[in-house]
Amino acid sequence: xxxxxxxxxxxxxxxxxxxxxxxxxxxxxxxxxxxxxxxxxxxxxxxxxxxxxxxxxxxxxxxxxxxxxxxxxxxxxxxxxxxxxxxxxxxxxxxxxxxxxxxxxxxxxxxxxxxxxxxxxxxxxxxxxxxxxxxxxxxxxxxxxxxxxxxxxxxxxxxxxxxxxxxxxxxxxxxxxxxxxxxxxxxxxxxxx
Numbered sequence: 532x533x534x535x536x537x538x539x540x541x542x543x544x545x546x547x548x549x550x551x552x553x554x555x556x557x558x559x560x561x562x563x564x565x566x567x568x569x570x571x572x573x574x575x576x577x578x579x580x581x582x583x584x585x586x587x588x589x590x591x592x593x594x595x596x597x598x599x600x601x602x603x604x605x606x607x608x609x610x611x612x613x614x615x616x617x618x619x620x621x622x623x624x625x626x627x628x629x630x631x632x633x634x635x636x637x638x639x640x641x642x643x644x645x646x647x648x649x650x651x652x653x654x655x656x657x658x659x660x661x662x663x664x665x666x667x668x669x670x671x672x673x674x675x676x677x678x679x680x681x682x683x684x685x686x687x688x689x690x691x692x693x694x695x696x697x698x699x700x701x702x703x704x705x706x707x708x709x710x711x712x713x714x715x716x717x718x719x720x721x722x723x724x
Contacts, residue, residue, distance in 0.1 A: 539703050546670055546699060550662040553696050554593040566596040568717035569692050573597075573657075574605050576720060578688045578713060582655035584610045584648065586624050586687070589638045594659045595692045612648045614676070615639045622676040624648045635672075650680075653687045658711070660691045667711040667723055668702035681709040688712045 557565070573579050590596040601611045612624040616634035625647055627640035658677050662670040669691045671677055681689050690713040698716070702708075714721040 536705075539705065542703050543670060543673065546702070547661045547673065550670075550697050550699065551593075554661075554694060557593055557694070557696075562593055562596060565694050565717040566590075567599075569595050569694075569715055570597060570600055570603075572715050572717070572720060573600070573690075573692065574603070576713070576715065578655055578690060582609065582688070584612060584653050584655075586612045586614065586653050586656040588614060588657065588659050590659070591635070591637055595694060597657065597692065610648075612653065613640050614680070615642055615645075616674075616676060617642065620675070620679065622680045624650065624653060650684045651686050653684050656681060656684060656687045656689050658689065658691045660693055660697070662697050662699040662702060663691055663693055663711070663714050663721075664699050664702045665721060666701075667714055667721060668704050668708065669711050669714070670699070670702045675707070678707050678709045690715060692716070 579585070587597050587600060590598065600606055610626060612626050614622045615625050617623050625640035625642060625645040627645050629641040629644035630638050631641040633639035658669060660669045660671050689709065689711050691711045692715050695716040695718040710723070712723050
């Protein structure tokens with residue numbers, strides 16, 4: 532059994548390396564253009580229109596960048612919250628008042644000066660990721676933060692945003708990996724059955 536899990540982790544790491552390298556080949560202009568297209572698809576999606584509290588993330592490196600989203604007039608009235616890694620295994624959601632450089636060099640709300648938001652108040656969680664498949668499996672960076680956080684958010688729809696070039700034939704999954712409800716790329720919206 533241990534050999535199986537080691538082989539699966541090796542395969543996940545291989546996919547991570549391959550798809551991060553693909554994403555990193557995009558120019559800054561391409562990232563911003565594709566990110567704008569993703570934002571437009573998100574704005575037109577019913578899951579976004581009906582959500583009152585939306586959890587988004589601050590992009591790192593070549594991830595899809597959603598920074599303009601809270602500033603758009605179409606987002607008026609929505610509360611935006613962001614993940615904060617509070618330990619090596621736990622993530623919480625905060626409505627930002629002040630920002631800081633947090634875990635992994637990611638800009639996040641300063642928990643001392645921001646408001647923690649209960650998980651049951653979140654309606655839509657928008658996740659980053661390294662790769663995805665058409666069965667709505669998501670491959671993250673390997674920390675498992677989202678996989679542990681998402682099942683505790685019973686009122687939330689889970690959506691990954693990514694570039695179309697991050698689509699993989701198949702993502703190896705384990706029992707704790709959380710499948711997405713939707714995946715949005717610059718080309719379209721993948722939905723669950």
